[in-house]
Structures are given as structure tokens and as C-alpha cells.
Amino acid sequence: MKIVVQRCKKGKVVVGNETIGSIGQGLVLLVGITHGDNEKDAAYLADKIAGLRIFEDEDGKMNLSVAEIGGAILSVSQFTLYGDCRKGKRPSFTNAAKPDIAAPLYDRFNELLRQKDLVVETGKFGADMDVEFTNWGPVTLILEHPLV
Template identity: 45%
Template sequence: MRALLQRVTSARVEVAGQLIGQTGPGLLILICAMAGDSEAEAEKLAARIAKLRIFKDDAGKMNLSVRDIGGSALVVSQFTLAADTSRGNRPGFSTAAAPALGEALYQHFSAALRREGIAVENGEFGADMAVSLVNDGPVTIWMDSADRG
């Protein structure tokens, strides 16, 4: 799975002008299930994100996790994180998981993040969403479950 994390002071997602999810201080997580991904990868990525120390401590150092600060997460599905731009000017998305698997893994990732003690709100899988955020820092980090570091 691929995730793009943004440390935010606030974020929200709307569908057809209706607010469906929001977060205060914490993370906006754009997430994409890739072909071949499994529930185990969703769980490992959720655990890594819950422990990732990207929030400032009292000394101003990035030394605290979203869990440490009592923050929350807005998780939004975004298959375009699977974009292959290596050929031509139009990205390809064949490395993204099929929609049914993608949605199941998106929901599983959100549930795993909740089990890590993070309050989670969600976007709507497959919908045309309007996402707004106030990036804090800015801090934006790319993570991939295929990374073993």
C-alpha cells in the first residue's frame, strides 16, 4: 500500500458539497492499495504510521507520533498514488488494486489505524471528493508498504 501523509492542523473532505469527514490536529492520509497488497500490509502500514514521530515535542523537535499528541486522522482513498508516469504524458494506473480489493484494503487500513488508538474519519471510496487542509510545517511524507526500512 502507498500512503501520502500530511501533518495538518485541520483537514476535511466533502462529497457533493456535504462534509463527510474531518480532523483537527493530526494527519491527512491519502492511501492507495496496490495490486498484490494484503490485509497484513495494511496492518503493518497502519502500525508504522501510528508510531511515526513527525510531531514537535516541547523542544520543537519532531519527536512525537500522532498517537503521542492525541491526534486524529482523516483517511482518503486515492488510487492516483499508483500513477505510472514512465511512458508518455498520460499516467497509467494498472498497478493499483482492482476497485473491490482497493476498497476492502482501504477499510481494513482504517480499522487497523483505529486499533492503534487513532481516531479516524474517512472519505468516500471512489467518490469525486473535495479535500481541503491546512498543512502544518509543511510536513508531507511518502510511505510504501513495500519499503522495508
């Protein structure tokens, strides 16, 4: 799994003309799933993200997690994280897991975050989505498991 983590002031996902997920301050997660990813990978990353100390404390140091600031998570499936652009001009997405594998693991990942008492809003797996957010900092990290 590969996840782009972005600290945000606010975020939302729109499908068609309907907002289907919306948060205030917290994290926007772009979640990519590849072949061989499993629940162990999802659990590792959910735990890592829940504990990431990337929000500033009263001294201006990154010492607080999303839960400690009362923030939320906006999780969006993103198969294009596994796009391979090494050959030609058009990306190959053969490294992205097929939807019948990726969708249930994406749902399980979000459930694991919720089990940590985090508010998790999501996009719609496989949909054409408009994702809007205000990157705060900016702070952007890329997490992967298994580690490469």
C-alpha cells in the same frame, strides 16, 4: 501500499455539498493500493503511522506521535498514487488495484488504525472528493510496504 502522510492543522473531505470527514490537528493520509497488497502490508503501515514521531515536543524536536498530541487521522483513498506517467502524456492506472480488492483493504487499514485508539475520519472510496487541509510545517512523508 503507498501512503502519503501529511501533518496537518485541520482537514476535511467534502462529497457533493456534504462534509463527510473532518479533523483538527493530526495527519492526512492519501492511501494507494496496488496488486498483491494484503492485510500484512496494511498492518505494517498502520503500526508505522500510529508510531510516527513527527510532531514537536516542548523542545521543538519531532518526538511525538499523533496519539501523543491528541490528534486524529483523515484517511483518503487515492488510486492515482499508482499512476504511471513514463509513457505519453496520460497516466496509466494499471498498477492500481481494482476497487473490489482495494476498497476492503482500505477499510481494513482504517480499522487497524482505529484499533490503536486513533480517531479516524475517511473520505468515500471511489467518490469525487474535495480534500481540504492545512499542511503543518509543511511535513510530508511517503511510506510504502512492501519496501521497494
